Amino acid sequence: IFLPHLVASMEVEESYIMIKPDGVQRGLVGEIISRFEKKGFKLKGLKLFECPKELAEEHYKDLSSKPFFPKLISYITSGPVVCMAWEGVGVVASARKLIGATNPLQAEPGTIRGDLAIQTGRNVVHGSDSPENGKREIALWFKEGELTDWTPVQTPWLIE
Ligand code: IDP
Numbered sequence: 644i645f646l647p648h649l650v651a652s653m654e655v656e657e658s659y660i661m662i663k664p665d666g667v668q669r670g671l672v673g674e675i676i677s678r679f680e681k682k683g684f685k686l687k688g689l690k691l692f693e694c695p696k697e698l699a700e701e702h703y704k705d706l707s708s709k710p711f712f713p714k715l716i717s718y719i720t721s722g723p724v725v726c727m728a729w730e731g732v733g734v735v736a737s738a739r740k741l742i743g744a745t746n747p748l749q750a751e752p753g754t755i756r757g758d759l760a761i762q763t764g765r766n767v768v769h770g771s772d773s774p775e776n777g778k779r780e781i782a783l784w785f786k787e788g789e790l791t792d793w794t795p796v797q798t799p800w801l802i803e
């Protein structure tokens with residue numbers, strides 16, 4: 644039998660994960676990084692960064708017609724964010740599960756948003772929604788030379 648969703652999840656992918664300004668201000672940086680680190684994904688890029696308005700607008704351009712777009716842009720540019728590039732088998736969908744639903748009140752307990760946030764407009768973290776967008780967003784937020792490829796010693800203990 645052919646199970647495309649299972650085949651897809653075996654791919655090595657990259658996801659752009661970002662701790663939003665509320666996550667930084669609330670002292671949740673370590674807690675959030677830890678969830679991806681403990682899962683076993685590989686960190687390839689990490690920086691504290693003040694996001695220019697133009698970059699926030701480009702990142703969220705698909706939402707530009709939404710009524711909440713101006714508030715979203717001022718939220719994302721209201722303080723430093725933590726930008727991360729994570730790599731792993733199935734990392735895109737897995738990170739979305741670790742993050743939880745967009746509305747934190749609907750996010751399951753155990754997820755980042757389910758455990759740590761209340762409102763959609765203050766939902767502490769971003770995660771790419773497809774492998775294509777993972778690549779696109781990492782290229783958008785990181786310059787060449789800011790990403791590091793390395794071989795974690797734990798890999799054979801995570802992947803058969
Ligand atoms: P996602 O972050 O779970 O992928 P998206 O629908 O892609 O959710 O929306 C991007 C971000 O825009 C959300 O994480 C949230 O910060 C913000 N957002 C989405 N919908 C609303 C809304 O109805 N009100 C306020 N902010 C919203």
Ligand code: MG
Pocket residue numbers: 772
């Ligand atoms: Mg999204």
